[in-house]
Amino acid sequence: MKKVLVLGAGIGGVEAAIALKKEGFDVQLVSDRDFLFVYPISIWIPTGEISPDRVKIPLSEISKAHGIKLHHGKVKQIKPDTVILEDGTELKDFDYMVVAIGQTKLKHPGIEHTLSVCGSPDEIIEIKNRLDKLIEKGSGKIAFGFGGNPKAPEAVRGGPVFEVMFNVHNYLKKLGLRDRFEITFFAPMEKPGARLGETALKMMDKMFSSMGINKITGKKIKGFKPEGVILEDREIGADLIVFTPAGDGHPVIKDSPLTQTEAGFLKINDYCQVEDFEHIYAVGDVASIEGPQWRAKQGHLAEVMGRITAHNIAVKENMKNGKPESYKPHINIMCLMDTGNGGALAYRSDSKAMLLPLPVIGHWMKKAWGVYFRLTKLGKFPKII
Numbered sequence: 001m002k003k004v005l006v007l008g009a010g011i012g013g014v015e016a017a018i019a020l021k022k023e024g025f026d027v028q029l030v031s032d033r034d035f036l037f038v039y040p041i042s043i044w045i046p047t048g049e050i051s052p053d054r055v056k057i058p059l060s061e062i063s064k065a066h067g068i069k070l071h072h073g074k075v076k077q078i079k080p081d082t083v084i085l086e087d088g089t090e091l092k093d094f095d096y097m098v099v100a101i102g103q104t105k106l107k108h109p110g111i112e113h114t115l116s117v118c119g120s121p122d123e124i125i126e127i128k129n130r131l132d133k134l135i136e137k138g139s140g141k142i143a144f145g146f147g148g149n150p151k152a153p154e155a156v157r158g159g160p161v162f163e164v165m166f167n168v169h170n171y172l173k174k175l176g177l178r179d180r181f182e183i184t185f186f187a188p189m190e191k192p193g194a195r196l197g198e199t200a201l202k203m204m205d206k207m208f209s210s211m212g213i214n215k216i217t218g219k220k221i222k223g224f225k226p227e228g229v230i231l232e233d234r235e236i237g238a239d240l241i242v243f244t245p246a247g248d249g250h251p252v253i254k255d256s257p258l259t260q261t262e263a264g265f266l267k268i269n270d271y272c273q274v275e276d277f278e279h280i281y282a283v284g285d286v287a288s289i290e291g292p293q294w295r296a297k298q299g300h301l302a303e304v305m306g307r308i309t310a311h312n313i314a315v316k317e318n319m320k321n322g323k324p325e326s327y328k329p330h331i332n333i334m335c336l337m338d339t340g341n342g343g344a345l346a347y348r349s350d351s352k353a354m355l356l357p358l359p360v361i362g363h364w365m366k367k368a369w370g371v372y373f374r375l376t377k378l379g380k381f382p383k384i385i
């Protein structure tokens with residue numbers, strides 16, 4: 001039986017491992033965490049609407065449900081024929097490698113004074129702790145923002161920042177404290193969220209003014225200090241800065257001989273195969289995505305890439321009939337943007353750009369998706385999308 005080593009147990013790596021196992025491969029999943037962190041539902045941690053434990057799915061349970069071998073360890077170095085872990089273990093016994101270790105974030109001066117909604121699980125818990133302290137104090141200033149990466153525009157992650165900001169607004173309102181808090185949104189681009197189209201932008205503007213959120217866009221971010229954000233032309237005073245820099249290539253990839261872009265993302269062909277390396281594939285945020293200008297790295301695309309990779313390796317090994325498949329036709333933006341009291345379905349493809357308001361129901365749809373995701377990963381419910 002051919003052996004596949006999957007590096008990273010995030011949304012893309014776990015989906016690839018499950019799909020590879022279904023195709024009949026011997027799969028080993030290497031992870032530095034003992035759980036799969038379901039980022040899309042972690043947005044409710046700061047407002048206490050979900051406990052961090054409900055955002056984690058134990059890898060031991062996923063492994064048991066699907067017959068995947070688990071290896072706990074942090075990848076230190078990737079060579080085409082060997083993967084070296086931080087504890088010195090060398091993994092050499094594989095026919096194929098699937099890299100799915102995600103991305104890291106750009107470093108801005110003073111970044112240590114900020115917390116990101118897209119960081120480690122501990123970081124988002126810290127946002128909750130800091131918010132709780134401000135609520136206890138009874139008033140405060142909170143700045144929310146995200147940055148860009150000119151070398152990898154698809155690595156900008158703004159959706160979750162909007163979601164946490166809208167949730168915090170509604171949470172403070174529910175506590176009767178909203179008028180004692182100043183909320184400011186900032187981003188260096190003129191039109192943050194523009195990839196969702198003009199109609200969506202107009203809708204977002206309306207939401208900002210109805211929620212009383214200050215908006216400062218199109219101003220370069222010079223850095224951060226304990227008391228706030230330093231922009232090119234002014235400062236934003238803040239007791240809490242929730243900031244998500246744009247994605248940057250993973251240091252392990254940057255140090256590897258694997259073919260990569262200037263920003264350190266793996267260059268793949270249509271079939272998710274790393275260029276110039278026949279037996280190495282990459283899925284999810286670790287890879288450079290090629291396509292329309294509005295393209296974005298998303299969890300659902302990471303999952304599609306995982307399934308396509310499994311299919312393509314099986315076809316290559318003559319384990320099934322069919323042609324290799326490309327990930328590119330699956331590039332779209334699909335996101336149920338949560339506001340705490342409802343939501344909106346954001347969708348972008350070559351032919352469509354829309355933001356469909358889903359008051360009340362949108363919130364519950366996202367909750368239901370979280371339950372569905374957990375059950376399918378544990379093999380307790382069939383995958384329908």
Ligand SMILES: Cc1cc2nc3c(=O)[nH]c(=O)nc-3n(C[C@H](O)[C@H](O)[C@H](O)COP(=O)(O)OP(=O)(O)OC[C@H]3O[C@@H](n4cnc5c(N)ncnc54)[C@H](O)[C@@H]3O)c2cc1C
Pocket residue numbers: 007008009010011012013014030031032033037039040041042043073074075076100101102103117118119159160252283284285286297298299300301302334335336
């Ligand atoms: C807060 C938030 C909300 C989001 N909401 C949505 C949404 O609503 N819809 C949507 O489609 N997408 C959403 N996304 C994007 C989506 O979560 C990502 O695109 C997706 O997680 C990418 O999957 P991945 O497997 O490539 O990376 P990740 O999920 O980041 O997984 C990478 C894994 O690799 C592991 N790893 C890293 N380095 C090493 C190492 N050296 N050794 C071993 N393991 C390592 C990490 O611990 C992690 O488990 C959201 C993202 C965030 C942060």
